[in-house]
Structures are given as structure tokens and as C-alpha cells.
Amino acid sequence: MTNPLILSDAQQVIGRRWSEGQPPERARILILARDALDFISVTGQWYPFVDFRGNRASSGSSPAGTAHGLQESLSEAERFFEELRDEPEAAGEQPAIQVILDAFRFISSTRQHAAFGDFLEHVESNAPPFVMASFETKSEAEAWLKSHPNPPTFAEILIGNRSHDVVYERETDFRRLPWNRHLERHLAWLKREESPVAEASFATREEAEAWLARQPRPARWTWVLIAGEFYLAAYYPNINHRALYPLSMAASEEEEADG
Known part of the structure; x- marks a missing residue:
């Protein structure tokens, strides 16, 4: 099994960027990144994600399509983390940032916008822990x-x-x-x-x-x-x-x- 701590390392990158009084747009992007990583974990998609990273994630951005709603938000967050990955102060964090980017691309490439949207609603409502069966x-x-x-x-x-x-x-x-x-x-x-x-x-x-x-x-x-x-x-x-x-x-x- 590829080390599952890569998801934890990616969450720590998000936590280090969080600050009180930050612009609402930045907060929204960071929360979306946090939830994208959680979505992969709680829906049990660890191995499909590992396979995706090994076979396809490094090839580029998410598949092209009409950007609207959640897909547009994912594309915007992807651009934010691409810029962050290239900043000098992010040296040493690139692998963890790449995991975040791969999470966005995995959701988009597998066309899981509706399922991810349902998960976001679940989280925002303070519902009990998400279950799969x-x-x-x-x-x-x-x-x-x-x-x-x-x-x-x-x-x-x-x-x-x-x-x-x-x-x-x-x-x-x-x-x-x-x-x-x-x-x-x-x-x-x-x-x-x-x-x-x-x-x-x-x-x-x-x-x-x-x-x-x-x-x-x-x-x-x-x-x-x-x-x-x-x-x-x-x-x-x-x-x-x-x-x-x-x-x-x-x-x-x-x-x-x-x-």
C-alpha cells in the first residue's frame, strides 16, 4: 500500500496556509481542498486514487469541459495550488501540494462532481460521519x-x-x-x-x-x-x-x- 500519510501531509499544507482574517475567497479554496482530500478517504477511493496518480495524474490538468458550479470551483482551486507549488517558499512542500492537485483532477476526471457536491452538503450540515453502507x-x-x-x-x-x-x-x-x-x-x-x-x-x-x-x-x-x-x-x-x-x-x- 502506498503510504496513506500522503493525505495527512497534504492536509498539513492546507493548515499552514489557514489564517484568521484571510480573504473569503482564499478560505473557500482551502476548505474545498480539505474536503476533496476527505472525500477520497471517506468514500473509500484510496486505491483508485493511487492508481490514478500512477497512471494519469501527472499528465496535466483536468479534462476540458464547460466550467460551471462545482467544476468551476475545482478549476479555480487547482490554479491556486499550481501557483503555490511554484512559489520559492513552498520548497519541500511540492509533493504534498501535488497530492492536492491530483485530488482535484481525480474528482474531475472520474466525473464525480455530483457525488462530491453531496459530500460537501453532508459536511456543511454537521451530519453524522459519512458512511458507504x-x-x-x-x-x-x-x-x-x-x-x-x-x-x-x-x-x-x-x-x-x-x-x-x-x-x-x-x-x-x-x-x-x-x-x-x-x-x-x-x-x-x-x-x-x-x-x-x-x-x-x-x-x-x-x-x-x-x-x-x-x-x-x-x-x-x-x-x-x-x-x-x-x-x-x-x-x-x-x-x-x-x-x-x-x-x-x-x-x-x-x-x-x-x-
Whole structure:
């Protein structure tokens, strides 16, 4: 596996360019670069990105086409980082800057503007961690992973109401689904940032699930009350999945923060 820390190194280039009071246009470009790198990681496209860099990324700019909307923003950000790469003060950072440029070109070359736009909306809405699949049981998830020809490396999936990482190494065919605490941490953070106010109240979880299932396109997240307890009602449009997470899941993260 090519060193996945190249994505981290590229994020550090972005962080070093961030400053309070910077022009809004510069902030927008840096945020777009950050999210482009995250998009490749959370959608499990590490190996396709590695292959793209090896076979095509060094050949030049993104494919020509009508520049509008997100595609225009990507082209503008690409020009910014091309100029940055050539500045004398960027000496030593060129490989990491090239990763950012390759991320823009990968998204454009694979025509993923719509998927990337959906991911940006997900991030901007403070929705729960992005996931690529959902399963009721661990055995179902393991069967999916075992039979998948190219598992989404570094992506997250849901098993029940728990978030798991997809660990896959192409060279050895190593596959695992370790549990993580990203969802619990997000709930704890969201409780601090968005004090729970229920959009709807239900006597039972079954009533809440029926209400959520009836929504043709729910909000990415909202608070509801079920038998007096707050839940986060979440919607993942990329996999058309709806979920209810009890706020009590965040208790261990809150205790750790207080300690």
C-alpha cells in the first residue's frame, strides 16, 4: 500500500496556509481542498486514487469541459495550488501540494462532481460521519466485505447503530471491520453545538421509525423525542438509509471530556 500519510501531509499544507482574517475567497479554496482530500478517504477511493496518480495524474490538468458550479470551483482551486507549488517558499512542500492537485483532477476526471457536491452538503450540515453502507448484523457486514472485489478502503459503514472502519490491504487481501467511536464523539459534539430541540415526539421507537420512513427526503439530521429521551434522526442520501441514534450513546464521550 502506498503510504496513506500522503493525505495527512497534504492536509498539513492546507493548515499552514489557514489564517484568521484571510480573504473569503482564499478560505473557500482551502476548505474545498480539505474536503476533496476527505472525500477520497471517506468514500473509500484510496486505491483508485493511487492508481490514478500512477497512471494519469501527472499528465496535466483536468479534462476540458464547460466550467460551471462545482467544476468551476475545482478549476479555480487547482490554479491556486499550481501557483503555490511554484512559489520559492513552498520548497519541500511540492509533493504534498501535488497530492492536492491530483485530488482535484481525480474528482474531475472520474466525473464525480455530483457525488462530491453531496459530500460537501453532508459536511456543511454537521451530519453524522459519512458512511458507504449499512448492515443490521456483523455477519451480514463480514459477508459483504469478504465478497467485495474492491472494498472501500478507509471508509466507514454502519452495523446496527455502531460505526465501523473498512480496513483493506490490496497487496495481502487483509480485510477487517473494527469498531470506532466516531458516531459517539459526533453525538457528544453535536449536543454541545446544537442544544437538542425536538422536531417531533413519539411514544415508542416503532412510531418514530415509521415517521422517519414516511419522509421522502428527510433532513440529514434532526432531534426527536422517543419516550422522553432525545434521539438523533439521521438520513444518509448516498445509500438511502435512515437511522435513529439515542443521545445516551454520547455519555461515555462526555464523561471522558469532563474528566
